[in-house]
Amino acid sequence: MKRTQVAVIGAGPAGLMLSHLLAARGIDTVILERRSRDYVESRIRAGVLEHHSAAALRAAGVGARMDRQGMEHTSIDLAFSGAHHRIELARLTGKKIMVYGQHEVVKDLIAQRLADAGEILFEADVSGIEGLDSDRPIIRYTHDGRNQTLTCDFVAGCDGYHGVSRASVPAGQIVTHARSYPYAWLGVLAEAAPTSDELVYARHDNGFALYSMRSPEVTRLYLQCRPDEDPDAWSDRALWDELHRRLETGDGWTINEGPILQKNIAPMRSFVAEPMRYRRLLLAGDAAHIVPPTGAKGMNLALADVQVLAPALARWFDSADETGLDAYSDTCLKRIWKVQRFSVWMTRMLHAQPDADGFEQRLQQAELDSVAASDSAARHLAENYVGLPLEVPE
Structure with missing residues (x-):
């Protein structure tokens, strides 16, 4: 039976970054990842990092390759009605974005965790989580052909929408909100x-x-x-x-x-689970929320979650103070719903709606015209696109 302080399920951006941030605070973690290392490092996903996400990777000491190979952008273009309309992110907000693939972020974080002697168990298939109501949760998993167990103080569920973490919460303890799209x-x-x-x-x-x-x-x-x-x-x-x-x-x-x-x-869907904490289980990333990809927010929300969660866990391990953990869900959800709103707004503005009548089509055109013609409307888009400020409770 293995033992760690925080068991992290999932080696995506959320799980890897959380493990890295906790290690910097002297907290032991074990990451359990169902897929192989080659699979997670080659899985093509989002490629836009908000200003704050890129800054967080630099501050954590894992941004050097991003700064060498990533592509910094000061604007985005909207193309409609036969013309291009530039939204000047840097001029409107003083911030930029970085184009750098999620799989590259994952490669950097895996390399750093392994260089720091962090433990990542690839091809570890979690079959169940027990004891979330106790102070010693138990994770049962299969690795190297053997059934094994891992005990911990907390479980970080960073295993995506279809993962085992959220499914381990007793019925009725988490409310989910979902919306699918016809495209x-x-x-x-x-x-x-x-x-x-x-x-x-x-x-x-x-x-x-x-x-x-x-x-x-x-x-x-x-x-x-x-x-x-x-x-x-x-x-x-x-x-x-x-x-x-x-x-x-x-x-x-x-x-x-x-x-x-x-x-x-x-696929295009919206999903939010609340609260993001059940006793000794804390959800982060796609396990807790999914946004339409139009606003390029999925990876950024995951990185924001763990920047709130890491200091909250450190506070508990340092002094058994649960203040940060108690505030974790509400703090993240406040941001998540704002980002969900923005992502849905961009999606509706830019996509052809299969059942839209002439009235709705003209409204969509007016929205695009407004963003292209008005600095204040363009600033609203720009401020959300480069990323809202991250609020971490003291």
Whole structure:
């Protein structure tokens, strides 16, 4: 039977960052991850870091590669009605964003945890969590072909929407709010040099499109599609033709084509679980909340959660003071609902709504026109996009 102070389930950004922040405070952790190291380091996810998220990685000593290889952006572009409209993030807020893939953040955090002799058990399949009402929870898992147990003081559930952590809470103790959307994103990863200095969010009658990048040689692009869309039904030629159609506005800017390395469907949904704490279990990241990807907030919310959780746990281990833990859920949820609102707002503004009548379509156009024409409306978008200030209770 293994023993640790905090058992972290899930080696995504939330679990890895939490383990790293706790180690800096002298608190032992063991990370249990169901997948292999190769899988979690190659899983393509979000690529935009808010100003505060990038600063947090630097402050934690894991931002050096991000600063060397990431791409700092001072603006984003909205493309609609045949024109591009620049939202100047730096001018409006004094802050920037960093384009740096989530899998790269995961690589950096794993490398640092292992360099610091942190314990990460890959391919460790958790079958159950017991004793959350006691002061010694027990996690049962399979690793290296053997059934094993891990006892701890606290369990950090960072294992995503489908993980075992939230499912281990007794019925009725957590309320969930969810919303699905009548569309999804078809994601394309292409070996093609970016032709824009900024991300391009496009509203087209055929549907939304997003032009992003992962490196000076690789672009990441998305098309609005049906939730049941088969990505393999799209030929490479058909994908490029539709991306040109939705993203380009006839002003001379065009996108580079190249070999398509990956195609996948990203579902669109909103989800919030509250509270984010049940006794000795604390939820973080996608285990507690999911936002539509339009606002680029998923990884950023996960990193914000653990920046609140780490000092709260340290306070408990230092003096048995539960003040921070008691405030953890309310503090995070206040931010989560603001971010949820922003993500839904951007989604509705930019996506073709399948059942929208003429009245709703004109309102959508007026919203876009307002953001493009008004500094105050653009500032609202910019302030949310670069990231709201992080409030950590003292």
